[in-house]
Amino acid sequence: MQPNEIDAIHRSHLRQAARQRCLIVATQLALLLLFIGVWEGLARANAINVLIFSYPSKMWQLFWSLMLDGSLLPHVAMTVGETVVGFLLGTLLGTLLATLIWWSPFLSRVLEPYLVVGNSMPKVALGPVFIVGLGPGLLSVIAMGCAISVIITTIVIYTSFKEVNPNYVKVVQTLGANKRQTFTMVILPATIPTILSTLKVNVGLSWVGVIVGEFLVSQKGLGYLIIYGFQVFNFTLVMVSLAIIAVVATLMYQGVAVLERLLTRQFQ
């Protein structure tokens, strides 16, 4: 077989793969457009209740007018801010707690039942407690966004700390490492991929916490807009808020995914 023949086969394989990708993206777009089109069509034909389900063109109008009068962005910024802070706090506290119980096996055994209870507990049920303790505002919402992810983060990261191959620990021990060095040189770097993938899960969890928190107390934010729209029976506003949440939450998740890829490149 000639080199140019091999090259031709490779090129045709690449073409095939590119065609496949195009087809997939086109189908994805078509599905989205179909969904929006059917929704719009059904609403205009009065086949669905417009008051409840609204319809795309009306949502777009509302979105645009809210954007122009500048009343939408502060809500989005508020929710995104709360989510980011809640999720960073949750991940950080969870990692710290995991470190603490890795450090002291005694403490880990003492805390085990509390972690199990804490994990089984539906955290949003703590809402009223946060509101009473932290006041009806920003702090309560952030606390909710954090509380919902902190225990599961602790458990996942602690488990991954324990699953680090003991031979890596043996290597540094024979080189004379103390406990702190063992942690910073082996345990932590070896579990960075796990910590980062926990981060991805936590983004989603923090959104849940923050939106529920806003349902309960806030005067601002996308969760507030949903509840407000619900109370004044403006379902177009509810739908617009939902669409924005879908887009922003996805962007955030993708952001963390990119971060994960960048930081774990060496681990492959």
Next chain:
Amino acid sequence: MNQLLSLPAKIELRHVTHLYVTTSRAFMAVRDINLRVEEGEFICLVGPSGCGKTTLLSLIAGLEKPTAGKILIEGRPVEGTSRQVGYMLQQDFLFNWRTIEENIFLGLDIQGIRNRETEAYALHLLEEMELADVRKAYPSQLSGGMRQRVALVRTLACQPDILLLDEPFSALDYQTKLKLEDLIFSALRRHKKTAVLVTHDLSESIAMGDRVYILARNPGRISSEVVVPAAIREALPFDARNHPGFHELFHQVWKEMEVVSDAAK
């Protein structure tokens, strides 16, 4: 001779017994081990699995404390790990988030002795192992034999006098293993290290060691000792295998192993 014996040995085990205790039982890994390794000697421990070979290495390395008996290095009892003792595992266990260079500096970082001089020494060792051109690479880009060589450099970079080798060749293919045996053998000799090698491979133990201890199991104990004659001892492992006396010696060790295995049945 008398004067020599009165000098403390490089490594000495006196009546060492070690138990592993779990909730279900207390298990005796080794019983009453007496062993003396002189400076610059290369000794091998062979025996069926479960005879406590690795336990002995862990004890000498100070990773574990013997239940009874004494372990002395240059006459001083072992208390925890020490810079004097290097340990090489069955696999390389290089850190794949560090470059080769950073991997071989690991011990220097841990012991807080990383400076221009120690770094230069580590890089010199890397060069000796013919790996100078991969210093910026990551472990995943290297073959198994190369990685094990890097692991050796990582251990030697801290300049231990004693090297404990826990089946370091067992995960390699045969050709790489033979080459690496020669390389490590000559590196250890050149740097005048004292070494204890644990292995399953009888011919490897004869080719590399000055003395071979055959261990029995349940509980682990020394069954016999075979001294390798000077001609085989001094040749490189690859040449030693072709030495006329090698086969006979192999047969002798094989027989000793048979005794041990039969006794266990």
